[in-house]
Amino acid sequence: MKRDSRVFVYSDYPSASLSTDVVQERVSELGFPLEDRGNLIDFLSLSEQGIYKLAQNLSSAQIPDISIAVDNTNPVDRNEIDSEVNRLLGRESAAGKFYDGFWIQRILYRALAEKVADEIKSGFIHLIFTSRLFGTFENRRYHARVVLMGTPALVSTSGLIEAPAKPKEYYYIKGRLIQSGIGLSELDNMYKGRFVEYDDPKTSSILSSYALQAIGYEITGNAFCEDPDCCLFNSHWQEDVLRVQYNGNLCKKCMESIRSNK
Numbered sequence: 001m002k003r004d005s006r007v008f009v010y011s012d013y014p015s016a017s018l019s020t021d022v023v024q025e026r027v028s029e030l031g032f033p034l035e036d037r038g039n040l041i042d043f044l045s046l047s048e049q050g051i052y053k054l055a056q057n058l059s060s061a062q063i064p065d066i067s068i069a070v071d072n073t074n075p076v077d078r079n080e081i082d083s084e085v086n087r088l089l090g091r092e093s094a095a096g097k098f099y100d101g102f103w104i105q106r107i108l109y110r111a112l113a114e115k116v117a118d119e120i121k122s123g124f125i126h127l128i129f130t131s132r133l134f135g136t137f138e139n140r141r142y143h144a145r146v147v148l149m150g151t152p153a154l155v156s157t158s159g160l161i162e163a164p165a166k167p168k169e170y171y172y173i174k175g176r177l178i179q180s181g182i183g184l185s186e187l188d189n190m191y192k193g194r195f196v197e198y199d200d201p202k203t204s205s206i207l208s209s210y211a212l213q214a215i216g217y218e219i220t221g222n223a224f225c226e227d228p229d230c231c232l233f234n235s236h237w238q239e240d241v242l243r244v245q246y247n248g249n250l251c252k253k254c255m256e257s258i259r260s261n262k
């Protein structure tokens with residue numbers, strides 16, 4: 001990482017349980033200067049027309065069918081674009097919507113490149129915390145993700161809930177309950193503490209580790225660490241997230257690698 005490198009953090013109405021101050025503290029501890037730029041849309045200071053165009057692009061990045069890769073030429077209806085404008089302005093929730101992560105990344109890259117052209121270069125890390133759930137198309141279907149590396153790096157507060165899998169028995173019991181026509185209301189209580197919930201107070205600590213993954217990738221070129229006790233490990237299970245990402249410990253190798261590249 002070059003001397004003048006920086007980490008810029010933005011957000012778009014993420015979960016209220018996310019405190020970017022906690023992330024800032026964690027990242028600063030490792031010696032990265034971090035600038036919290038607050039709300040992304042405010043920062044971009046777009047015209048009304050610019051917001052509409054952005055909303056149009058984002059709405060076409062929605063995934064109508066998880067078995068078909070989005071080609072971004074989906075016809076989008078006006079109501080959906082209006083809803084997307086409302087989401088950009090924080091008047092409507094993005095809950096229940098699912099987006100193609102790479103398309104969101106391209107769209108937001110263009111928006112940032114227009115605003116801060118001189119900061120789109122190696123060593124400048126742009127990190128956006130979003131409430132939008134996004135996925136990537138692999139093995140013939142979309143899979144939800146918590147983090148998408150690159151410029152800008154995206155970290156999703158909904159992805160944290162939806163992407164890593166819950167304990168295997170959870171799905172087994174869920175299937176049995178559905179089969180026998182019994183409600184699912186008690187199920188989440190039975191497994192409480194074994195997965196991250198919406199507005200979980202652990203959110204900020206956990207997402208700090210995902211921020212480090214994105215930063216680590218930018219400076220070392222390694223997406224994930226193989227060590228299952230390192231917070232840069234690619235956790236597929238909620239229980240691993242609650243253990244390694246929540247604890248936030250870097251293995252010796254990653255710590256050295258980050259320090260020497262800083």
Ligand SMILES: [Zn+2]
Pocket residue numbers: 225226227230231232233250251252253254255
């Ligand atoms: Zn590691």
